[in-house]
Amino acid sequence: MKQQNLDNKHCTVVKSPNTDVFVLLLAYQHLLDDLHNDVLFEISTGNKHRYLSVRQHAAVLRNVTQALPSLHAFTGCNSTSAFVCKGRKRPLSIMRKRADFVKAFSDLGTDATGVNDSLFSVLEEFVCCMYSYNVSHFNKARNTIFRAR
Numbered sequence: 396m397k398q399q400n401l402d403n404k405h406c407t408v409v410k411s412p413n414t415d416v417f418v419l420l421l422a423y424q425h426l427l428d429d430l431h432n433d434v435l436f437e438i439s440t441g442n443k444h445r446y447l448s449v450r451q452h453a454a455v456l457r458n459v460t461q462a463l464p465s466l467h468a469f470t471g472c473n474s475t476s477a478f479v480c481k482g483r484k485r486p487l488s489i490m491r492k493r494a495d496f497v498k499a500f501s502d503l504g505t506d507a508t509g510v511n512d513s514l515f516s517v518l519e520e521f522v523c524c525m526y527s528y529n530v531s532h533f534n535k536a537r538n539t540i541f542r543a544r
Contacts, residue, residue, distance in 0.1 A: 408446065410437040417447070418467045421460050424453035459491055462500035466490055469503065469518070489524050496521050 409420060417436045420427070427434050427449065435446040453460050470486045490496040499517040503510070510518070520531040528536040 405432045406446075407432060407434045408437050409434060410439070415467065415472055417449075418463050420449045421453050421456065422464050424449055424460060459487075459497050462490065462497050462503075465500040465503035469500070486521075486525055489521065 409416060411417070420434060420436060424434075433451075434449040436449060438445045438447065456463070466486060467483075470483060490500060495517055499514055499521065502514060503518070516531070519533055522533065523530050523536050526536060528539060530536050530539070
């Protein structure tokens with residue numbers, strides 16, 4: 396992290412090759428609001444540098460920023476496997492459309508004892524939606540896939 400003057404604006408710049416860092420900056424933007432300057436995330440490719448405003452991106456994402464770390468981990472990050480052919484955009488889009496999905500990902504990981512049945516059911520339905528199956532249980536989706544073959 397470093398302080399930098401970009402376009403006559405004093406900013407804190409965070410440089411990391413890791414998307415996890417940007418996700419965490421977005422999730423904790425509400426704590427960074429006390430700063431009078433913006434926090435920028437630097438993306439570098441060769442000699443090209445791009446700066447993403449954490450404040451602006453958090454404003455666009457509004458109510459889902461608290462759910463982002465769990466969604467990021469759930470859909471595959473450095474320490475977890477990803478879902479086959481699902482990327483990041485589709486799961487984020489699906490989550491943003493339904494308040495119960497946003498709440499489930501906001502709640503995920505808050506209880507150290509595990510995942511309760513109601514949370515598991517919502518996450519199960521989310522995975523079915525990711526794969527475009529209009530069912531709420533894995534086994535029904537698996538049955539549909541099996542019958543299609």
